Amino acid sequence: MMAPDPQIRRRAGVRVRLTLVATAVVALALIVGSITLWALVRASLYDGLMEGARQDASAVSSQIESGGVAGIGELDDDHLVQVVDASGTVVAGSEDAPTTPVTSTEHPEPVVQVGDTRYAVAIERTDGDLTVIAGRPTSDADQTIATVAIALAIGVPILVALVAVVAWVGVGRALAPVERMRRQVGDVTSATLSRRVDEPGTHDEIDRLAGTLNAMLARLDLAQASQRRFISDASHELKSPLAVLRQYAELSRAHPERLADDELATAVLEEGARLESLVQGMLVLARADEAALHLEPQDVDLDDLLLDEAARLRSLGGPTVDTRGIAAARMRGDRALLGQLVRNLVDNAARHARSRVSLAVRREPERIVLSVGDDGPGVPAADRARVFERFVRLDASRARAHGGSGLGLAIVAEIAHVHGGTVHLTEDAELGGASAVIELPTHPDA
Structure with a gap:
């Protein structure tokens, strides 16, 4: 059987993923904490037993030094005590102590097994050749450690399950507005x-x-x-x-x-x-x-484009064209689009001019300013931004009669925008009518 394509396999939702992550993090923290707690409890209990065994060995050693082996008093029944001589022979001990040393006196083990009982042991050397081995049973400590382990083994899964439930409910409540928005957007x-x-x-x-x-x-x-x-x-x-x-x-x-x-x-x-x-x-x-509307950048002389349009208007016998404001102005841009921009501006001015159209362009340090004006009726201040919208005519019948489509200035605005420039109508037109001003960066691709 073929395995499903991973690209089409459905991914778990955010709620499931967040719940799994939160549960996994808490579970890992609880497991590490439980192991650490169990180890600390065990170390603490065994350290106490070892300290008690050292105290027992020290007490027996003091009794031997003051009264010899015969001076050893009665010992607790549950404590282990052995007195070993230099040859390794047990010369005295508690009632149930073995007759052989339970651990090496040179390299003693911390815990030994004697019969069914485990002892935590310590040694103490006397001033003579005797060594005292003392031990305390670990049964109570082992039972406590086992109880702690059982409690952790039961408590940790319960806590993890509780965290999973709380995370599931909490994440669900937090994501409820998102799910509601998803349904609302899905219905749109x-x-x-x-x-x-x-x-x-x-x-x-x-x-x-x-x-x-x-x-x-x-x-x-x-x-x-x-x-x-x-x-x-x-x-x-x-x-x-x-x-x-x-x-x-x-x-x-x-x-x-x-x-x-x-x-x-x-x-x-x-x-x-x-x-x-x-x-x-x-x-x-x-x-x-x-x-x-992508650009094909090249060096474009805007003054040449304006002069070509001026020559075209003159050849058609249109209004008088004033080109005295044209200066050298080269920029990087799309020649076809910039040519369309200039033609649309000039045609628009020629349609609305009474007798004169002015063309001007100048280069500044970081931009080129191009303006086309006419001596027509002008544009009211409230409509100067609206004329660059599509199919907008302030006088629809007159514009249609002159061949206008209502798209010319909208195209001008788009071409200026794609070159990184702006377009607007000025309030103080030189000829008294409308004057469109285009500001273009010299390097639009920069």
């Missing part, structure tokens, strides 16, 4: 982006998460509203030239004698150019929305 669809998740108001990480989710939903709601408005406006804009083309086609088929070929060709070319401009503008804005 493209038609219900106006919904918001409940913010607990606890001013902690979960409260900040709820605020972040609500801010994200608000941005999505706004983006969807903008997208719907964009589609609606685009449909409306595309419908107008298509309707004109359809009318000319129907008129040409029904009454060919009333429509000259030149008039039909002119209408088709004009409306086709308008359609092409709309589609091209929408493609640029769509790429900008998808962050796909």
